[in-house]
Amino acid sequence: xxxxxxxxxxxxxxxxxIRKWFAFLKQSENWTIEELEAYQLKQLKELVSFAKAxxxxxxxxxxxxxxxxxxxxxxxQQLPLLSKEDVLNHxxxxxxxxNFKKVFKATTSGSSGDPLVYQxxxxxxxxxxxxxxxxxxxxxxxxxxxxxxFWGFDFSTSKQFKVNLLDALQxxxxxxxxxxxxFKKFVKKLQxxxxxxGYSSMIYQSAKLINDQKLPKPKHIKMVxxxxxxxxxxxxxxxxxxFGVSIISEYGAAETGIIAFECxxxxxxxxxxxxxxxxxxxxxxxxxxQMKTFPIIRYQLGDYIELASKxxxxxxxxxxxxxxxxxxxxxxxxYGKKEIYPSLYFYYIxxxxxxxxxxxxxxxxxxxEKGILIFNxxxxxxxxxxxxxxxxxxxxxxxxxxxxxxxxxxxKAGKQKTKSFISYI
Numbered sequence: 001x002x003x004x005x006x007x008x009x010x011x012x013x014x015x016x017x018i019r020k021w022f023a024f025l026k027q028s029e030n031w032t033i034e035e036l037e038a039y040q041l042k043q044l045k046e047l048v049s050f051a052k053a054x055x056x057x058x059x060x061x062x063x064x065x066x067x068x069x070x071x072x073x074x075x076x077q078q079l080p081l082l083s084k085e086d087v088l089n090h091x092x093x094x095x096x097x098x099n100f101k102k103v104f105k106a107t108t109s110g111s112s113g114d115p116l117v118y119q120x121x122x123x124x125x126x127x128x129x130x131x132x133x134x135x136x137x138x139x140x141x142x143x144x145x146x147x148x149x150f151w152g153f154d155f156s157t158s159k160q161f162k163v164n165l166l167d168a169l170q171x172x173x174x175x176x177x178x179x180x181x182x183f184k185k186f187v188k189k190l191q192x193x194x195x196x197x198g199y200s201s202m203i204y205q206s207a208k209l210i211n212d213q214k215l216p217k218p219k220h221i222k223m224v225x226x227x228x229x230x231x232x233x234x235x236x237x238x239x240x241x242x243f244g245v246s247i248i249s250e251y252g253a254a255e256t257g258i259i260a261f262e263c264x265x266x267x268x269x270x271x272x273x274x275x276x277x278x279x280x281x282x283x284x285x286x287x288x289x290q291m292k293t294f295p296i297i298r299y300q301l302g303d304y305i306e307l308a309s310k311x312x313x314x315x316x317x318x319x320x321x322x323x324x325x326x327x328x329x330x331x332x333x334x335y336g337k338k339e340i341y342p343s344l345y346f347y348y349i350x351x352x353x354x355x356x357x358x359x360x361x362x363x364x365x366x367x368x369e370k371g372i373l374i375f376n377x378x379x380x381x382x383x384x385x386x387x388x389x390x391x392x393x394x395x396x397x398x399x400x401x402x403x404x405x406x407x408x409x410x411x412k413a414g415k416q417k418t419k420s421f422i423s424y425i
Contacts, residue, residue: 003171007144010169017123021130028273029134033310033319036272041073043289044276048079051295054096058295073276081285082299087255088114095119095294103293108254116255124291128257131271135250135261138316139223141195148190149174150198150206174198175206183209190218196243197250200226201418204235204362207242217242225250230420233360234379251326255296256286260323267314268323277321279307283330304328304344335425336400337371343421345396352392359385364409367423372402376409 011018028039048067051058061080069075087094095118102122108115133143149172160176167173173193175186187210190196196203203226210217221243226235227250239247248262252271259275260268270277278285278298284305288296308322332343346365353359362378381389386405393403 003146004142004144006169007171015122015126015129018126018130018133021123021127022133025130025134025273026137029318029320031319033321036319037073040272040276040289041070044073044076044287045070047287047289047292047295047297050098050292051096051297054098054292055094055295056097057090057093058297076276076278076287076298079298082297084300084302087116087296087299091116091118096292098292100293106254118255118294120291121293124257124288124293127274127290128252131258131261131274132250135225135258136195136223138261138263139195139248141223144171145194146192147172148186148193148196148198150196150202175202178205178209184215187215187218190221191216192220193218194220195223195225196221197223197225197227199418200229200231200235200247203247204232204238207235207239210242211238217244219244221245223248227251229418232362233354234362237360251323253286253301255294256288256299256301257290259284259286263314263316263318265314265316267316269314269318269320270323272320277307277323279305282306282327284326300330302330304330329421332421332423334367334373334397334401334421334423335370336397337402339400341397343423346421349389349392349396353388357385357388359388361389363420364418365421367421367425370425371400373404375403375405377405377407378409379407381405381407 028036031039045067048058048062048065052062052065052067053059065078070078100121103119104122104125105117106120106125107117136143147170149167151174163174173186173189175183177183183206186206203224209215222245224239224243224245224247226247231247231249236247246266248266249260249268250258250262251260251268252258257274258271259277260270262268274288274290276287276289278287282304284301284303286296286299286301288299304327306324306327308324310321312322313319314322328342328344328347334341334343334345343365346363350361350363353361364376366374366376368374375389375393386407389405393401397403
C-alpha cells in the first residue's frame with residue numbers, strides 16, 4: 001500500500017493529467033473503427049493547424065495545405081514526409097513557439113545514429129505513459145506493483161545511487177551485473193515481482209541463467225514485456241520456462257510515443273488514439289497525434305513493417321488496427337563481392353528456418369569486409385540444421401557472399417540493446 005501511495009504521489013507531481021488520459025484510453029479501447037478514425041482525423045487537423053501557426057518549419061512546409069478540407073484520414077497523404085535527417089537538421093525550427101505550462105527534455109537513444117534532443121509537453125508525456133499503463137491493464141498489471149527492470153546498467157557509483165532512488169520510487173529493481181552473488185540476489189527479489197520489462201535480450205539472458213542454474217523460479221509474474229529490440233523466436237520458450245508467462249511486445253519510439261502494444265491474444269494493436277500509422281513501400285510512417293511542442297508529422301521512423309489488412313480482427317474484441325510484424329531496420333546494407341543487399345534478408349532467412357523447419361535460432365551477423373559474413377549463433381546446430389541454414393543463405397545471396405557459421409557463441413549479458421546485424425564497413 002505504501003508503494004502505491006508513493007507511486008501515485010510521484011505520478012501526480014510529474015504527470016498531473018495521466019489519470020484523465022488513462023480513463024479516456026480505457027473508454028476508447030471499446031470504440032468502433034469508425035469512432036477511432038474520426039478521432040484521428042480530428043486530432044490530425046488540430047495538430048496540422050497548430051504546427052502551421054507555431055512552428056517555423058511547418059509554416060514553410062505546410063503553407064499550401066488547406067487542412068480544413070480534410071475529410072478522411074487518407075488526406076494525410078497530402079502532407080510531406082519527414083525524414084530523420086530533417087528532424088536532426090531542423091530541430092529548433094520544428095519546435096513550436098508556444099508557452100506550454102510544463103515541458104520535459106526528451107532524448108532518443110541514438111542507437112541508429114545521432115541522438116535527438118527535444119521538448120515534450122506534460123499532456124503528451126502523460127498520454128504516452130497512460131498508453132503504456134493501458135497495455136499493462138490488458139494483462140491485469142498495475143504499474144505500481146513490484147517489478148523487475150532490465151535496462152542499461154553501466155553506471156558510475158554516483159549514477160547508480162540516483163538510479164536506485166528512482167527505482168525505489170517506482171517500486172522496481174534491476175540487475176546491475178550478472179556475477180553470481182548479485183544475480184542470485186536479483187532472482188530472490190523476483191519472487192515478489194508481478195511483472196518484468198526492458199531489453200528483450202537481457203530478459204532472455206536472465207531466463208537462461210535461471211533455467212541453467214536451476215534457480216528458484218518466480219511464481220507470481222503476470223507479464224513479461226520486451227521492448228526496444230528484437231524478440232527472437234528462440235527467446236520465447238526459455239522465458240516461458242523461467243517466468244511462467246510468454247514474453248509480449250511493446251513497440252514505439254521516444255519521438256513517436258507508443259505505436260503498438262500486444263494484447264493477451266498475441267496481437268499487436270496500434271495505439272490509434274496516439275499515432276496515425278502508414279505503411280509506404282513496406283516502411284512505417286508515423287504521425288504523433290498528441291505532441292504539439294515538437295510536431296512529428298509523417299515521420300519515416302526507419303523500420304520495415306507489415307500491417308494486417310483493415311478487415312483482420314482480433315478475438316479480444318478491440319477494433320484497433322493490427323501491426324503484424326516489425327521486420328527490420330532500414331538503411332543497413334550488406335555488401336557482397338559484386339552486389340549490395342538489404343540487411344532485411346537476415347530476417348527472412350531466420351524466419352523461414354523457424355516457419356518451415358522449426359529451427360529457432362538466436363543470431364548476430366557481423367560484416368568486417370565486403371563479400372564476407374560471420375554468422376554467430378547462440379545455439380548448437382545439427383548437421384541437418386546447418387545444411388538448412390546454408391540453403392537459406394544461398395537462396396538470398398547465391399555465391400556473392402563467403403560466410404562462416406559459428407555455433408554456440410554465447411553473447412555476453414548486455415549493458416545496452418543488442419543489434420542483430422553489425423557492419424564495420
